[in-house]
Amino acid sequence: MIYELNERSKEIFRSLVDAYCETGEPVGSHTLCERMKADISSATIRNVMAQLERLGLLYSPHTSAGRVPTEAGLSFFINSLIEIGALSEEEKLNFEKHYTPDHPDIEELLGNAVSTLSGLSRCVSLVFAPKQESPLKHIEFVALNNNQALVILVNQDGSVENRIVTLPQGFLISTLQEASNFLNARLIGKNLNESRKALLKELKEQQNSLDDLVKMVVEAGLGTWSGEPKTGRLIVTGQSHLLEDVTHLEDLERLRLLFSELETKENVIRLLDAAIAGEGVQIFIGSNNPIAGLSGTSLIVSPYRNNNKTIIGALGIIGPRHLNYGRIIPLVDYTAKMISRMIDF
Numbered sequence: 001m002i003y004e005l006n007e008r009s010k011e012i013f014r015s016l017v018d019a020y021c022e023t024g025e026p027v028g029s030h031t032l033c034e035r036m037k038a039d040i041s042s043a044t045i046r047n048v049m050a051q052l053e054r055l056g057l058l059y060s061p062h063t064s065a066g067r068v069p070t071e072a073g074l075s076f077f078i079n080s081l082i083e084i085g086a087l088s089e090e091e092k093l094n095f096e097k098h099y100t101p102d103h104p105d106i107e108e109l110l111g112n113a114v115s116t117l118s119g120l121s122r123c124v125s126l127v128f129a130p131k132q133e134s135p136l137k138h139i140e141f142v143a144l145n146n147n148q149a150l151v152i153l154v155n156q157d158g159s160v161e162n163r164i165v166t167l168p169q170g171f172l173i174s175t176l177q178e179a180s181n182f183l184n185a186r187l188i189g190k191n192l193n194e195s196r197k198a199l200l201k202e203l204k205e206q207q208n209s210l211d212d213l214v215k216m217v218v219e220a221g222l223g224t225w226s227g228e229p230k231t232g233r234l235i236v237t238g239q240s241h242l243l244e245d246v247t248h249l250e251d252l253e254r255l256r257l258l259f260s261e262l263e264t265k266e267n268v269i270r271l272l273d274a275a276i277a278g279e280g281v282q283i284f285i286g287s288n289n290p291i292a293g294l295s296g297t298s299l300i301v302s303p304y305r306n307n308n309k310t311i312i313g314a315l316g317i318i319g320p321r322h323l324n325y326g327r328i329i330p331l332v333d334y335t336a337k338m339i340s341r342m343i344d345f
Contacts, residue, residue, distance in 0.1 A: 003055055003076055010081060011036070012048045013057065017069050017077045024322035028066030071286040071321075074298075078283055078325055085326050087334055091120065096338070106130070109342055111235055114315060117335050118238030121328050123319035126236045130312045135190060139183040141165075141176040149176055156189075241319075275303040275314030281333050286321060298323050302336035306343045315339065 005013065015036050019027045029045040049067055052058045057073035060066070069077060094116065110127045118125035138154040144164070151163040183199075190198060270290040274282055284290060284299040291299070300323075301316030316332055 003057065003080075005052075008040070008044075009048050009052065011038075012040070012045055013052055013073075014077065014081045016049070016058070016067065017074070017081075020068050021322045021324055024320060026061055026066035026068050031066065071288065074285050074321065075283075075288075078285075082326050082329075084329055087330055091331075092334070094120070106343065107235070110313075110315070110339065111237070113335055113339055114235060114237045117315070117317065117331060118241065121317050121319070121331055122238075122241045123317040123323070123328070124236060124238045124241060125315070125317050126234060127315035128313040129235055136188055139187065140180045143173045143176055146173070274299070275301045275311070275316070281329055281336075283325070283329070297321065298325075300325075300328055300332050302332050304336045304339040304343070306340075312343070 012032060015032055016027045019031060019035060029042040029049060032045050033040065033042050049058060052073070053060070053067060056070055057076060058067040059070050061068060107129050110129050114125035114127045135156045136153065137156045138152075140152045140154075142150045142152060144150055147167055149165055149167055151165055153161040153163065155161070187198065274284065274290040281300060281302045284301070286296065286298070289297070289299050297318050298321050299316060299318050301314050303311040303314050306312050315336055317328060319328070
């Protein structure tokens with residue numbers, strides 16, 4: 001929604017939101033009068049605040065209290081009025097000193113990154129760590145019946161995955177061994193993503209020399225593997241920071257539910273969907289959050305990519321609605337870009 005405010009109304013609204021984000025408390029006209037240090041009377045400020053309330057940008061939580069921004073008001077502030085700060089060189093160095101471009105372990109890299117982010121933002125930090133694929137050791141097709149075969153995928157880390165593929169009509173069961181030999185001769189030592197690319201390239205180049213039936217079952221097998229949803233785990237750090245703002249028992253119950261929500265895989269998918277929905281940093285306030293249990297908080301999330309520029313995960317922070325958005329948005333953005341530079345797969 002577009003709000004047409006004159007410069008004075010924008011100035012008062014910006015000052016009110018700044019004050020709210022610093023304390024989390026309702027802001028009154030007297031406080032604004034002192035903060036703004038301008039030739040604006042308390043009466044004028046009260047009139048403007050009443051106008052902003054009618055527009056749905058502010059509300060009063062108590063009869064005699066000051067005002068706080070609504071979700072719509074915070075969104076308007078972030079989209080139109082916020083002044084985004086820049087990270088200091090000291091803050092950048094604080095991030096960079098923990099990492100090297102050839103960092104050996106992706107989960108350790110991500111864990112260190114969100115731990116640093118949590119410490120600087122004083123918020124809960126979270127990151128989705130993608131599953132790392134182990135190189136293949138052995139592939140085998142086993143007939144289940146005339147229409148289906150089991151694909152057994154053995155990885156070099158000892159893990160075994162099974163897939164069922166539908167065989168093309170007229171397929172000879174004896175050809176399964178030929179398909180197994182074809183794959184084992186070419187794909188061992190590569191992960192699934194690398195295997196699929198190499199296989200599709202060779203099938204395209206040698207489509208006349210490779211038996212059509214073998215080609216079909218091989219394509220079906222790799223297609224099944226590549227179609228599997230990405231799995232991984234959610235790393236959450238800094239939950240204690242949310243406890244710093246707790247003043248009531250109902251707040252503790254809300255946090256308990258929040259932490260429980262963060263443990264579910266469905267919410268990992270929602271987090272990824274939220275990050276992938278748009279380029280760069282995404283901001284979700286209150287009920288607009290993609291995760292139901294975050295309705296009383298703000299979520300700032302950004303995707304990160306591998307060296308092929310493919311989005312493979314997301315990271316961000318969860319905090320109270322009165323976040324210092326101007327400072328935390330660039331923190332999240334820088335962390336996501338830094339991780340994207342470090343990941344080498």
